Amino acid sequence: MYKFKNISYPIFCLKNVPFRMIFKGDALYIQQSALDAHQVLLDDRAILKKSYLQRLTALELENKIPNRVKFEYTCRDLQELIQILPPIKWGIDSDAKIYDFSKKNMFIQKCKKIRKIKDNFYWLEGISYPFVIHTKEQLNFEDNYYVTVVNINNEWHPIKFSMEKNDKRTIWL
Numbered sequence: 001m002y003k004f005k006n007i008s009y010p011i012f013c014l015k016n017v018p019f020r021m022i023f024k025g026d027a028l029y030i031q032q033s034a035l036d037a038h039q040v041l042l043d044d045r046a047i048l049k050k051s052y053l054q055r056l057t058a059l060e061l062e063n064k065i066p067n068r069v070k071f072e073y074t075c076r077d078l079q080e081l082i083q084i085l086p087p088i089k090w091g092i093d094s095d096a097k098i099y100d101f102s103k104k105n106m107f108i109q110k111c112k113k114i115r116k117i118k119d120n121f122y123w124l125e126g127i128s129y130p131f132v133i134h135t136k137e138q139l140n141f142e143d144n145y146y147v148t149v150v151n152i153n154n155e156w157h158p159i160k161f162s163m164e165k166n167d168k169r170t171i172w173l
Helices: 052-062 078-083
Strands: 011-014 020-024 027-033 036-044 073-075 090-093 098-100 106-118 121-124 146-152 155-162 170-172
Touching: 036 052, 073 078, 078 146, 078 155, 106 155, 121 146
Parallel strands: none
Antiparallel strands: 011 073, 011 090, 020 027, 027 036, 090 098, 106 121, 106 146, 106 170, 146 155
């Protein structure tokens, strides 16, 4: 499954797929719904910045564009993206590549017991590399704590913590 391949993070996401994209010179606008003809600016290549993130920041700092798109989610990595995926349907990454997440694909998932915790890292039974939790809090899990992980692009990613073992073998993302 290559649904999540080659995403350059951060990725900026919306709950709905835009109804229409409109090119006006170097600028790209979106119409967010069929019921509302209002167009919002998604990108402006006339701003001579290398990445979409830099152009987006320049638009925000200039504050000249009142109708710039307002994203509902920003994800800094794949782990964050898949953990909040159900409401996300569409995104644009920091290289200005567009991703449609509205079509679901089936992925393999497993439930693994936490075997070790150190700082913000934790290790799971049967997986050799650690996972990180982005927090400044001290992690402290009980002995019988499980993590459901999903295999995306031949790498495991955590999606859910639980006190109970989940025997489900697949997930639609």
